Amino acid sequence: MSKAKILFIGCGNMGGSIVSAIDSHDFDISVLKPTSPSPHLKPHIHQYYQSPDQINQTFDCVVLAVKPQKLSEVGSTVSHLLDSHTLILSIMAGTKSDHIASYLGNPNLPVIRIMPNLPVSVGEGISTGFANSHINARHKDIASRLFKNTGELIWLESEAQMDAATALAGSGPAYFFLTVEALTSAGVNAGLPEKTAEKLARQTLTGAxxxxxxxxxxxxADYRRQVTSPGGTTEAAIDSLFNSELPRIYLDAVKAAIKRAQELAQGLTKS
Ligand SMILES: NC(=O)c1ccc[n+]([C@@H]2O[C@H](COP(=O)([O-])OP(=O)(O)OC[C@H]3O[C@@H](n4cnc5c(N)ncnc54)[C@H](OP(=O)(O)O)[C@@H]3O)[C@@H](O)[C@H]2O)c1
Structure with missing residues (x-):
């Protein structure tokens, strides 16, 4: 079977993480972006293009890995790269499949949205996918194989759930990085050297x-109960976290991320 031809439009932090995990036995990866790809990605890339004018072939799948704000600029210049079978795979936060299809000039395009998170770069990501009504089994197979080495991929039933998944898992690694920062500061405040506090916080999160x-x-919740002896030190800390309404703080954080995803989508609505 011949290799599927994939074009990444944009290949920065997230696009690069996905490209570096793709099995090059399965796919021919091309990249389109203004500046040359980082050296560590070059072994994974079959062909690099600086401008869409340099490309005179169509692709089995075009991956949109640019910032959502770039969609209008990119969408108007790439229609010659698509044929009737081309899968459009977007990793852009908040950007709805019908907006993507309309920016690319055809409301009936097969579009899959996938929301990855940063641990895809170490094969420990969790990604969520949504397929529009024009997707067939071959398209889904391409998407699943592209993300095979990045961790888990879960398909969602409704596109509305993508914003919630983005707020929980797409943005989620940042919440845990902040937790390590905050625990490090708490450790320093309690008298530990910063290096020691950071190591304890980092490895505690990793181990848990x-x-x-x-x-x-x-x-x-079972693990939390297991390590929380009645009347003990952990219980004192957990009580303090509940009194500070930690669960509500996360609820508000996820709501804020969803609101931002909706604002980004609103800003892209094509009249
Ligand atoms: N970072 C995350 O954790 C994360 C998680 C989930 C989803 N996402 C989504 O992933 C997308 C990319 O985010 P990122 O963090 O990877 O951003 P990034 O590192 O800034 O990468 C953006 C890429 O877009 C390229 N680009 C800019 N203008 C272009 C154009 N006109 N044509 C082609 N390529 C162009 C840039 O090329 P140059 O390098 O040449 O400037 C760069 O490679 C976003 O839509 C974001 O919502 C990110």
């Missing part, structure tokens, strides 16, 4: 994450 990964039958 590894437990959740390895024992999927044990819920996070």
């Amino acid at each position: 994450g590894q437990l959740l990964k390895e024992h999927k039958n044990i819920s996070a």
Whole structure:
């Protein structure tokens, strides 16, 4: 079977993480972007283009890995790269499949949206996918194989759920990085050297994450109860977190991210 031809439009932090995880036995990867790809990506890239004018072929799949604000600029210049079978795969936050199709000049284009998160770069990502009504089994197979080495891919039933998934998992790594920063500061405040505090915070998060990964039958709440002895030190800290309304803080954070995704989508609405 011949290799599927994939064009990445944009290949920055997230596009580059995905490209570096793709199995080059399966795909011919081309990249279109204004500046030359980073050296570490070059072994994964079959062909690099600086401008759409340099391309005189169509692709099995075009991956939109630019910022959502770039869609109008990109959309008007790439229609000659698509044929009736080309899958459009977008990783852009907040940007609806019908807006993408309309910016690319054909409301009936097959569009898959995938929301990855940063750990895809180490094969530990969690991505969510939504397929519009023009997608066939071959398109879904291409998308699943492209993300095969990046971690897990979960398909959502409704596009409306993509904003919630983006707010939880797409933006989620930043919440845990902030937790490590905050715990490091708390450790320093309590008298630990900064390096030691950072190491303790980082490895505690990593170790707790590894437990959740390895024992999927044990819920996070069960683990929390397991390490929280009545009247003990952990209980004192957990009570303080509940009194500070940590669950509500996360609820508000996720709502803020959803609102921003909707604003970004609104800004892109094509009249
Ligand atoms: N970062 C994340 O954690 C994350 C998570 C989920 C989803 N996403 C989504 O992924 C997308 C990309 O984010 P990112 O963090 O990878 O951004 P980024 O690092 O800034 O990458 C953007 C890429 O777009 C390219 N580009 C800019 N203008 C272009 C044009 N006219 N034609 C072709 N390429 C162009 C840039 O090329 P140059 O390098 O040559 O300037 C760069 O490679 C966004 O839509 C974001 O919503 C990101």
